[in-house]
Amino acid sequence: MDFSEFQKYVDGSKEELYQKTFSENQKNIRVKNEKTAVKNLEKICCAALKISNRKGYHSMTMRDLSRETGLSAGALYAYFSSKEDLLGMLQRQGRALVRKVLEKHVCGKGSAAEKLRTAVRIHLYISEIMQPWFYFSYMETKNLGEKERKTAIESELETEKMFYDILIQGESEKVFFPRNHLLSAAIIKSVLQEWYLKRWKYAKRNISVEQYAEHVIAFIEAYYRVPEHFPGQGMPFTSECCRPSSCSEGRDG
Amino acid sequence: MDFSEFQKYVDGSKEELYQKTFSENQKNIRVKNEKTAVKNLEKICCAALKISNRKGYHSMTMRDLSRETGLSAGALYAYFSSKEDLLGMLQRQGRALVRKVLEKHVCGKGSAAEKLRTAVRIHLYISEIMQPWFYFSYMETKNLGEKERKTAIESELETEKMFYDILIQGESEKVFFPRNHLLSAAIIKSVLQEWYLKRWKYAKRNISVEQYAEHVIAFIEAYYRVPEHFPGQGMPFTSECCRPSSCSEGRDG
DNA sequence: GTCTATACACAGATAGAC
DNA sequence: GTCTATCTGTGTATAGAC
Numbered sequence: 001m002d003f004s005e006f007q008k009y010v011d012g013s014k015e016e017l018y019q020k021t022f023s024e025n026q027k028n029i030r031v032k033n034e035k036t037a038v039k040n041l042e043k044i045c046c047a048a049l050k051i052s053n054r055k056g057y058h059s060m061t062m063r064d065l066s067r068e069t070g071l072s073a074g075a076l077y078a079y080f081s082s083k084e085d086l087l088g089m090l091q092r093q094g095r096a097l098v099r100k101v102l103e104k105h106v107c108g109k110g111s112a113a114e115k116l117r118t119a120v121r122i123h124l125y126i127s128e129i130m131q132p133w134f135y136f137s138y139m140e141t142k143n144l145g146e147k148e149r150k151t152a153i154e155s156e157l158e159t160e161k162m163f164y165d166i167l168i169q170g171e172s173e174k175v176f177f178p179r180n181h182l183l184s185a186a187i188i189k190s191v192l193q194e195w196y197l198k199r200w201k202y203a204k205r206n207i208s209v210e211q212y213a214e215h216v217i218a219f220i221e222a223y224y225r226v227p228e229h230f231p232g233q234g235m236p237f238t239s240e241c242c243r244p245s246s247c248s249e250g251r252d253g
Numbered sequence: 254m255d256f257s258e259f260q261k262y263v264d265g266s267k268e269e270l271y272q273k274t275f276s277e278n279q280k281n282i283r284v285k286n287e288k289t290a291v292k293n294l295e296k297i298c299c300a301a302l303k304i305s306n307r308k309g310y311h312s313m314t315m316r317d318l319s320r321e322t323g324l325s326a327g328a329l330y331a332y333f334s335s336k337e338d339l340l341g342m343l344q345r346q347g348r349a350l351v352r353k354v355l356e357k358h359v360c361g362k363g364s365a366a367e368k369l370r371t372a373v374r375i376h377l378y379i380s381e382i383m384q385p386w387f388y389f390s391y392m393e394t395k396n397l398g399e400k401e402r403k404t405a406i407e408s409e410l411e412t413e414k415m416f417y418d419i420l421i422q423g424e425s426e427k428v429f430f431p432r433n434h435l436l437s438a439a440i441i442k443s444v445l446q447e448w449y450l451k452r453w454k455y456a457k458r459n460i461s462v463e464q465y466a467e468h469v470i471a472f473i474e475a476y477y478r479v480p481e482h483f484p485g486q487g488m489p490f491t492s493e494c495c496r497p498s499s500c501s502e503g504r505d506g
Numbered sequence: 507g508t509c510t511a512t513a514c515a516c517a518g519a520t521a522g523a524c
Numbered sequence: 525g526t527c528t529a530t531c532t533g534t535g536t537a538t539a540g541a542c
Contacts, residue, residue, distance in 0.1 A: 187468070
């Protein structure tokens with residue numbers, strides 16, 4: 001699946017996204033007319049992401065948001081109960097969409113090699129389309145409340161685990177060389193983050209998301225490619241030496 | 254050079270760092286006694302980084318800073334003219350130290366392969382020691398004023414260029430395979446950033462900076478290693494001169 | 507140099523008219 | 525549903541005593 005095809009698929013579910021946001025936050029939304037609410041929720045969310053990406057969520061004032069949406073401060077508070085509430089709403093909304101897309105496109109069958117390529121591509125594609133949200137989510141995680149922050153971190157680790165599992169599968173299929181897969185998964189994720197965190201840089205250099213994806217995939221595959229000839233020593237596929245040394249807990253930093 | 258050796262070297266220049274901060278910001282510092290100023294500047298800078306890393310610079314109040322340093326709000330303003338001024342001071346201070354360290358340890362002579370390993374290691378080592386500053390600098394760049402922000406971004410691109418140059422050199426030495434070096438340099442930098450941005454994760458997993466460095470180096474070298482056997486099509490150079498100097502990686506843990 | 511007390515600006519949030 | 529006007533808390537920064 002190439003990017004433009006993927007984009008069409010995601011664009012189609014935008015309406016549905018805000019309907020879901022509406023119904024899942026009705027507790028805090030005073031507006032009852034769904035059509036109105038959906039329309040304004042979209043305005044509010046987009047504006048909040050836009051402003052936050054420029055100056056940070058905390059620095060965004062309700063007056064900023066009011067100006068950008070064309071709604072008065074009073075009206076805004078009909079859609080959320082507090083600024084903190086809006087932050088949580090934004091986080092949950094994006095996370096739900098991302099998870100849905102990933103589950104639909106990445107999960108399930110196929111060889112490890114295929115899955116790896118798909119997972120990288122789909123991650124990059126979705127982060128390209130939802131760049132403002134990804135950037136926002138990354139930057140504002142530490143400003144969330146205790147509970148919401150934990151959820152956000154778990155969700156990040158889930159992504160990492162998805163790559164970890166693919167690498168493990170590849171090793172057992174004997175198409176990926178044994179490595180410290182946990183560390184590799186973390187590195188892969190960081191490279192995917194680079195795409196949406198430094199979006200401006202790649203725009204300036206005219207690097208497309210597909211070019212970037214190809215490069216990343218080639219990078220990973222080179223590291224995991226099984227050498228054709230081993231020097232005499234120990235056989236990699238039977239050795240335990242490449243397992244992560246200790247996954248047990250340490251202190252929190 | 255291993256990490257603990259490097260640490261000793263950097264620790265030694267801490268006093269000097271704050272003296273420099275003092276003299277370079279005298280315009281905004283009302284305190285004239287150098288000894289007092291240096292002592293308090295250190296307290297202030299460390300406290301500001303600590304609080305900012307937890308909740309963001311903007312969310313840090315002068316009352317927070319006052320509590321953490323043990324100095325009153327009034328006293329704090331004897332060391333900087335405004336909160337924004339303090340932000341700039343922190344950014345400049347760290348950047349100067351980082352640049353000095355990199356120039357001293359990375360620049361100059363050696364094969365591309367050696368330089369690559371050194372550059373990765375030194376970057377990781379310095380970011381390990383100055384983790385709070387690196388994290389802070391990354392997260393707060395967008396909150397800087399126009400002029401300071403530009404400087405910060407330039408400094409980031411400088412780092413990227415350093416890796417770019419090494420890769421170019423490696424290609425011309427025929428020990429690195431021809432690739433999109435600009436893209437690779439960006440990816441390398443993102444992987445180095447991962448280390449200080451997600452420090453807590455690696456602490457929890459008991460991954461040391463040296464383990465991480467080895468893994469990263471192996472990753473890059475795998476991608477840049479010149480294949481021993483080429484399939485028929487035209488290839489950039491013959492296999493004789495393509496001996497990568499170290500194939501000894503692989504066993505993490 | 508450092509303190510306490512305070513000014514004053516601005517942000518988040520609400521009330522009540524339309 | 526949305527507006528304008530306004531309350532109240534909090535944050536930066538300063539004044540002036542010690």
